[in-house]
Amino acid sequence: MSAREAVIRSYFPLVRSIARRIQRMVAGSDLDDLIGDGCVGLIRAVDAFDPQRGPEMRVYVSRVVAGTMLNGLRRLDPVSERVRRELREAERERYALALDSGVIPSQVEMEMRRPSLRRAALHAYRYAPLSLDSPLPADESLQPDWTQDPARLAGQTMRREYIHNALMKLTRRQRSVVTMYYYSNKSLYEIGRALAISPQRASQLHVTALRNLRKVLDASALG
Numbered sequence: 001m002s003a004r005e006a007v008i009r010s011y012f013p014l015v016r017s018i019a020r021r022i023q024r025m026v027a028g029s030d031l032d033d034l035i036g037d038g039c040v041g042l043i044r045a046v047d048a049f050d051p052q053r054g055p056e057m058r059v060y061v062s063r064v065v066a067g068t069m070l071n072g073l074r075r076l077d078p079v080s081e082r083v084r085r086e087l088r089e090a091e092r093e094r095y096a097l098a099l100d101s102g103v104i105p106s107q108v109e110m111e112m113r114r115p116s117l118r119r120a121a122l123h124a125y126r127y128a129p130l131s132l133d134s135p136l137p138a139d140e141s142l143q144p145d146w147t148q149d150p151a152r153l154a155g156q157t158m159r160r161e162y163i164h165n166a167l168m169k170l171t172r173r174q175r176s177v178v179t180m181y182y183y184s185n186k187s188l189y190e191i192g193r194a195l196a197i198s199p200q201r202a203s204q205l206h207v208t209a210l211r212n213l214r215k216v217l218d219a220s221a222l223g
Contacts, residue, residue, distance in 0.1 A: 041068025174209035
């Protein structure tokens, strides 16, 4: 057995582990297909790995294998990536406008800003699969979010787990500040009142928490 083959074989358990994790996150995904795509990614990762260019091999292999599996899920999506990209960009723009103005733009307003959005939304609606075992939507005028393709959902879930694990490395009070500020939209003044501290102390905890969180994330990226 060559050294290359031995390395590839040593990472098979990692491929299966990542495949099972993605299968739990994406309903209807096939474990054997995920493992097959992951093995292709594993071989590419082993052949392309350069120890002088960044993370250790296990981290690099994990990223390539997961990416290959997610690409495999995208190939099963009846909606093209171009349409998905248009919907994602429109959603990001809508969120940015809401942050600036404090008001969430309606679908009609977004379609006026982005003429291609309506066609993309209709295309996604047309090709979205319907289950014969479930009733039709009660209100056809509702605008569902068609940006949630399986690959994107899996990626978001993995990122949430990654951030959650990093947050658990912070102190309890730092974690409380970050959670209230970014997930509950609380001001530093409101956070100070909730924690019985001054707004200035809340601001100090916020800065310290972000600094420590960045260190934790950097250390995780390096393996």
